[in-house]
Amino acid sequence: MSFLPLTQASFGPPGSCLEVSGAFGIHQDHPSGVNHMLYARFAQKFAGVSLATVLSVPLLPPLVAAEPYEAVFDFKIAGIRAGEIAMSGRDEGRSYEANAEVRTAGVVSIFADFFYDGTAKGGVAANGRVVPDSFVASSKSPRDRRETRIEWEQGTPVFVSVEPPRSSSPEPSKQSGTVDPVSASFALLRDGPSDEICRNSVDVFDGSRRSRITLGTPQTDGENLVCNGSYERLEGEGNSFNTSSSYSFRVVYRKAGAGEARLERIETRTDYGMAALVRK
Secondary structure (H helix, E strand, O other), rough: OOOOOOOHHHHHHOHHHHHHHHHHHOOOOOOHHHHHHHHHHHHHHHHHHHHHOOOOOOOOOOOOOOOEEEEEEEEEEEEEEEEEEEEEEEOOEEEEEEEEEEEOOOOHHHHHOEEEEEEEEEOOOOOOOOOEEEEEEEEEEOOEEEEEEEEEEOOEEEEEEEEEOOOOOHHHHHOOOOOOHHHHHHHHHOOEEEEEEOOHHHHHOOOOEEEEEEOOOOOOOOOEEEEEEEEEEEOOOOOOOOOOOOEEEEEEEEHHHHEEEEEEEEEEEOOOEEEEEEEE
């Protein structure tokens, strides 16, 4: 996917009625022509982009200080608020616990009911690498409500439960070195040293599929650092939220004090316009 910016000619100013109507293919002066199926299809597509992009993000070295972390991000597409993700957790230096919650919001929540709740616990190696011990998640999609549980030993999954089960999934014993989506998200969605962000690749295993996330070298853009990234599904069937086997995305950090970088935005192009995860 490309990251060509959306033009006002296509969608109008951000948040405007013209932008909303353009995103859904609905004429602004004919509100009675709103098609609920278009909203539902839009919500499903956006949920897929959001979850696949955000819950399978690459790792940054964890913070040394033991401190709690909380952050909330809005999901937007073509300027429309469609969902929210809340991250929380604690890094104890050699151990961590993290939680991620994803919900639909705004007009999308009227026509689509998606959610994702995940919790991960694990350790931190001497080189800063996150090594999960356990992961539990509940999710709801158009297909199913699914419960997942994974336990690791020394970096390799030794117990995997996915209910209802998938028709096929990667062999757990061959997933050594992977991390779960919440552990990956917790590591990325925090402030980190600006000279250590991006330039990384990580494999994510969620019990049903193995994916690879790669981030390139950060580029300075004023007060921001911008990293181009890519997602590739390596094994397992497509996600209920997103059946794409690969796509591109962009991560934007803002330079903070003391050489830190703060994640501000993740964005990717969709059939409905630019989807973005924006820090509140």
